[in-house]
Amino acid sequence: MSVPAPLRLTSRENLPFASAMFGVMCVFVLLIVAMLAANLMYVDGEHVKAALDSPEILYAIKLSLVTCTITAFLSVLVAVPAGYLLARVPFRGRMLVDALVDVPIVLPPIVVGLALLLLFNQTQVGQWLEGLVESVFAWLPLEWAGLDHVTSITYDVPGVILAQFAVASAFAIRTMRVAFETASDRRERVALVLGCTRRQAFQWVALPEVRRGVLAAATLAWARAMGEFGPILVFAGATRMKTEVLPTTVFLELSIGNVEAAATVSLLMVAAAMVVLLAARACGARMVA
């Protein structure tokens, strides 16, 4: 089966159409480029050096990378079964579950943080979970990640991860649901007839079919987690060298009038996001090939 040739818009006949389409796209791309350029103009080599020499900013970079990666992993872990169920399995209350899953997407971020804070501070279930996390973290060898000081969820690193996860997983679930809906379930059904159990058909046929969706969900979750600020501020606080992730650094530096450091950290976040997004796209393209 031959791969269809991409549509080209280079002929003279297509010029008005192509101009209109590219024109609209360029407006948005220019906005992004202008924002980045404005940031760049504020920063020079000295600022970058100062930022990279700052132990607080280095801690924030490290914590951001660790928490975003854990969040992306957890989000995919939840998103794959949830997306599969919502897309392919009819069950009572599916519409309600579908709507609930979207709640973190539509709520203001600060409300998500407040809800988490109330859950873990004001309810018995939350307090029980606090105790559970405390014992789990005491058992895990987390010195390598600099997380050996962790003692609770609220106002500590697990709070950062949970706040990121609460929002990022909703986006990951949405992505996986679309991925499972887009991929026909015919192959999975054929696998069932050919002797597979539901688990085998899911693991060997349905899941490989949506591998690009899994990658997209992980990327989106990672990127969302990297940009998360409101829920983290409310639920985990903005304590330097403890719960300070990169968006928190921007906030803290801005609050003391250090615009150069804030702009430098912003650019670091842009660079990290671009690396992850481009790597994910390259992996996606290789999967198709």
Add this chain to the structure above:
Amino acid sequence: MLDCRNISIAAGGFALSGIDLQVQAGQWATIMGSTGCGKTTLLEAICGLRDVTAGSIHIGGVDVTRLAPRCRGIGLVPQDGALFAGMRVEAMLALPLRARGVGRAGRARRASAMAERLSMSHLLRRTAHGLSGGERQRVALGRALLCEPTLLCLDEPLSALDGETRASIRELLMVLRNTGDVSVLHVTHDQQEATAMAHTIWHMENGVLSTAGEVNDVVH
């Protein structure tokens, strides 16, 4: 061998009712009918992919009406092959064996033998991506045969193929037909295809399976 007794199926706003269908051991039975008449819905019900609302389905003397699809002893060849994404042909052929717990060496040996039988040994290392329509159908047929099915279900296996490829796959199916090793339920809308291969032809119209006959009776 296959005995559908007065089965009814509800598929959204569409319904099949009072379906009686028998396929004898080693026989090739074809269900003919126009697109949308319910042929594939009936096939799905026989495979266990769709619930029947009344009646019963027996395969090899066993009532399989409530059995899971994998317990019915059916091999299925869908219209476009429905090959599995990202999987090599070798692994795809061996999937039914893997599901039954056959070891890696046994799977590789039997997949290789099947590939040789269907003249597609050169495809074993390739993935579904990039296979031609005819190659896809060969792989789908090999995969279904490796289930060692009591009943082989073919859902319009030739309809998406060009003339030359269609002829080569038909030749392959004729070899299978003439060995009589497996009973076949073949669904098509193409009369020429049906009369070339079937021992018995059934007609379906608007959800009702109306006619049955030996192939010569139907043709004449």
